[in-house]
Amino acid sequence: MVLISGLLGIFVGLGLARFAYTVILEPMRAGLELGYTEMGSIASLNFFGYVIFSPVVGILATRYGSKRVVLGSMAIIVASLYLTSLSRGFVDAGLYRFLTGAGSAGVNVGLVGLMAKWFDERSRGFALGVINSGSSWGIIFAGATIPYVVLSYGWNAGWVFLSAISLFVLLMLLPLKEVPSDFVPEVKVKSGDVYRHRPLIVLGISYVFFGASYIIFVTFYTSHIIKNGIDYEVAGHLWAIVGILSILSAITWGRISDRIGRKQAISAVYLLMGSAFLVFALASSLGLFLISTLMAGLSMLAIPPLVQAYCGDIAGKNSASAAIGFVTLFFGIGQMFGPGVAGFLADLTGDFVLPLALAGTLGIAGGIVVRKT
Numbered sequence: 001m002v003l004i005s006g007l008l009g010i011f012v013g014l015g016l017a018r019f020a021y022t023v024i025l026e027p028m029r030a031g032l033e034l035g036y037t038e039m040g041s042i043a044s045l046n047f048f049g050y051v052i053f054s055p056v057v058g059i060l061a062t063r064y065g066s067k068r069v070v071l072g073s074m075a076i077i078v079a080s081l082y083l084t085s086l087s088r089g090f091v092d093a094g095l096y097r098f099l100t101g102a103g104s105a106g107v108n109v110g111l112v113g114l115m116a117k118w119f120d121e122r123s124r125g126f127a128l129g130v131i132n133s134g135s136s137w138g139i140i141f142a143g144a145t146i147p148y149v150v151l152s153y154g155w156n157a158g159w160v161f162l163s164a165i166s167l168f169v170l171l172m173l174l175p176l177k178e179v180p181s182d183f184v185p186e187v188k189v190k191s192g193d194v195y196r197h198r199p200l201i202v203l204g205i206s207y208v209f210f211g212a213s214y215i216i217f218v219t220f221y222t223s224h225i226i227k228n229g230i231d232y233e234v235a236g237h238l239w240a241i242v243g244i245l246s247i248l249s250a251i252t253w254g255r256i257s258d259r260i261g262r263k264q265a266i267s268a269v270y271l272l273m274g275s276a277f278l279v280f281a282l283a284s285s286l287g288l289f290l291i292s293t294l295m296a297g298l299s300m301l302a303i304p305p306l307v308q309a310y311c312g313d314i315a316g317k318n319s320a321s322a323a324i325g326f327v328t329l330f331f332g333i334g335q336m337f338g339p340g341v342a343g344f345l346a347d348l349t350g351d352f353v354l355p356l357a358l359a360g361t362l363g364i365a366g367g368i369v370v371r372k373t
Helices: 004-015 020-034 036-064 066-084 090-118 123-152 156-170 189-195 198-227 232-260 262-282 286-297 299-317 320-351 355-372
Strands: none
Touching: 004 066, 004 090, 004 123, 004 156, 020 036, 020 090, 020 123, 020 156, 020 198, 020 232, 020 355, 036 090, 036 198, 036 320, 066 090, 066 156, 090 123, 090 299, 090 320, 123 156, 123 232, 123 299, 156 286, 189 198, 189 320, 198 232, 198 299, 198 320, 198 355, 232 262, 232 286, 232 299, 262 286, 262 299, 262 355, 286 299, 299 320, 320 355
């Protein structure tokens, strides 16, 4: 039951609240008459909310319990997604996406910290792979449904639809339990010391590269495909493929990391992801878009659960939320600056080749850095 609850929470907190923006971006940009720099900056504000609140909710979850943080954060997501549908320009859209980012931080950090209490090192990678597959289900759901909602009723209706789904999931999470009946406290690093623990700092630095690279890819994925003459609906279905493969990759890489070690698994996935982004950047045909999409689906969303499991291994069950919140701060820094820089490069060059090539390079760099932990 706890795994299902975690999966549903991540389905909303990341899958819908974050990744659905990729599918709605083009119609929303046209409706608000904004440029790619502004749309990229709106995405950056979402991740700014995420990065600002990640360490805060990590501390709150450690002190007051993960369940309270998760439910409160879900309520913020429900409200902010609906408010986004009322956006009339850059300022209010950016504000609402900022609030959604804050909610996403609470759901993600809270649920991951909760899972660290329920599962030990022998099964933690697998468990976090399962709940993080919720974001993949969100990608599938958004790619399969949002284009039809938007084309039928407008981009505003897309956000209302997402808010309604999020409210339904919030109600389903009410019975969630904080700890198992046989819970035994475990502290390897005190919660107040995670901010100066070297392995966590190095892991965080590698997470900056992931945060920037993957969010550039997901933000401009649909736009790059459309720019090369492929239909919007086809782009949405290709995006759903990423979600389908990510379900398997998160769980599979989680199990592999339980056996060969987190460091080795994380480095391998980084390198595969970076290569996928480079191929995607240079693609101009449906065949190459499909190949790079398959590579991305087999790697991209496996990284967060691996990093989260590594945090639990390093810090212990009781300090896991604080460690995850700290490392997520680095992740958010990459997310915060990545889309804005990429949007500027897209406006400057008139296409998405350079920003997506940057994403691939950063992904490979992350795989090198993580080996220093």
